[in-house]
């Protein structure tokens with residue numbers, strides 16, 4: 001099968017679904033940006049995705065992302081979407097435009113330190129465990145306010161918004177309360193946490209549930225399987 005034709009038809013299908021979800025919720029299509037998650041595909045496929053016009057690439061492990069980053073550096077903005085170990089921060093900060101998984105102060109400190117040596121600010125999403133599943137990473141919603149206050153000692157960190165992962169549901173509609181809660185948390189924090197810069201972004205929605213996430217206010221959807229597919233990856 002011709003890879004680029006497959007990609008093209010996937011892109012067209014996702015675009016139509018995004019437009020419909022925006023229309024249903026009265027949102028302008030340009031308020032929602034797409035991160036193509038390339039963790040299941042080769043560097044060649046990731047390059048084809050960028051070639052096809054996607055500017056934002058998501059990866060969740062540095063060792064797997066390394067080749068793609070080296071090949072595509074400058075052509076795409078990389079988003080770090082996986083849980084981030086403190087000892088990997090040195091590889092990620094400076095290479096990834098956004099970190100979606102800030103969920104603890106020790107990580108914030110490591111990101112800040114590395115950013116300070118590079119003289120850059122790092123836009124970060126605070127990952128929230130809205131659903132409360134023990135298997136999921138992320139801050140408890142009740143911790144957010146205090147966490148944001150504590151982050152002030154790390155001025156190289158720019159909190160831009162909140163991120164969550166909904167439980168995998170057979171019926172995507174069941175994820176709606178999780179996404180709605182994340183939006184409400186953002187609104188609440190903007191009202192009463194005394195931040196200088198309000199949180200503007202919501203990173204939520206994956207292949208299984210992105211339309212519901214868009215209806216509930218997602219500004220970034222993270223799409224792997226539905227947009228770029230999955231392949232057996234040879235060591236690359």
Ligand SMILES: *Cc1c(COP(=O)(O)O)cnc(C)c1O
Pocket residue numbers: 037039060081082165206207208222223224225226
């Ligand atoms: C893998 C991954 C995605 C994309 O998953 P799909 O269901 O294939 O779209 C999105 N977000 C995170 C955090 C991921 O780890």
